[in-house]
Amino acid sequence: MIKVIDLRSEFYYDSFIETHATPDESPIIAKSYTELLEKLVSNEKEWFWLDSSFQSYGDAYEDE
Secondary structure, three states, X not given: OOEEEOOOOOOEEEEEOOOXXXXXXXXXXXXXXXXXXXXXXXXXXXXXXHOOOOOOOOEOOOOO
């Protein structure tokens, strides 16, 4: 399993190499690099976006 975080985008999303660019498979986890770092540092869980209380910003490919 390989995790992908695209740092060239205007938002940051979680993706697997097998499902990259597949609608509904790439949840947006932060809207800025600063937000991503803050959440990574302040969270006890390594993958904060997998926690059931996480509120996604949508999917990186939902408009395609």
